[in-house]
């Protein structure tokens with residue numbers, strides 16, 4: 001794969017044996033290749049069951065591929081590592097520890113030789129980063145869902161992972177809290193240059209957060225159908241996203257994929273489709289595009305890796 005990728009997914013498959021060991025095994029996905037650049041924010045979208053969580057679990061080292069390998073920062077993954085922090089939909093905080101205690105626990109696991117003062121300071125810094133300064137002594141039971149998820153984010157970031165893995169981290173939150181936390185996540189990832197791989201079902205979330213959006217076909221036998229480069233400026237603001245001429249072409253492209261192409265491309269891949277180099281598209285980013293007159297067409301990109 002391309003040099004400069006911090007994550008290199010190389011031809012992985014995940015198969016499960018038939019129940020009782022009789023009959024054919026089920027292939028959830030196979031021949032999956034993907035590179036993620038350092039500092040990049042990648043979102044994966046695909047219908048339920050296509051294997052998004054399975055891929056994320058493999059990246060986390062919580063599951064292993066049936067074939068292929070994943071290289072992170074030059075080393076093949078062979079289990080979980082504090083270099084890769086995971087944030088799930090549920091918060092999984094330790095209920096008997098305070099906010100400070102939960103984050104400090106992770107910091108101590110990462111740097112067991114650090115002094116207590118240094119651990120406390122690191123924990124406090126990341127609690128402040130997610131906007132929870134003043135709540136350090138609270139226990140999880142005293143926090144709202146959004147606050148608990150902030151603690152989860154602080155805990156994940158406090159160990160300064162090479163990669164942040166997020167599995168629908170905001171989907172259980174109300175719309176207002178979700179928006180605020182998306183803003184926070186985006187700000188923090190931009191400020192810290194955090195490489196992030198995230199699963200979402202929410203196309204607006206992907207448009208707002210991602211540099212690239214990986215589209216997976218339906219499973220079983222899922223594949224990476226396409227990689228969408230986000231044509232919106234990197235310093236985009238939530239409030240005027242929709243004014244950008246590429247916004248609707250991008251959004252329509254993603255919707256159209258989920259409605260039809262996620263199924264048709266699994267059953268009949270596009271001519272010349274190469275699993276190592278899925279098509280890269282940049283919807284709406286046509287050189288002749290007149291600002292204010294959005295094109296409804298996606299434009300295949302000659303940059304295809």
Ligand SMILES: Nc1ncnc2c1ncn2[C@@H]1O[C@H](COP(=O)(O)OP(=O)(O)OP(=O)(O)O)[C@@H](O)[C@H]1O
Pocket residue numbers: 016028046047048049050051052053054055219
């Ligand atoms: N231990 C297992 N044994 C057999 N099949 C499994 C096992 N774990 C997962 N699967 C199957 O693998 C497929 C992919 O699951 P996965 O959770 O990765 O999908 P997903 O795309 O993340 O779905 P969702 O969007 O609903 O979270 C599903 O069909 C699931 O039933």
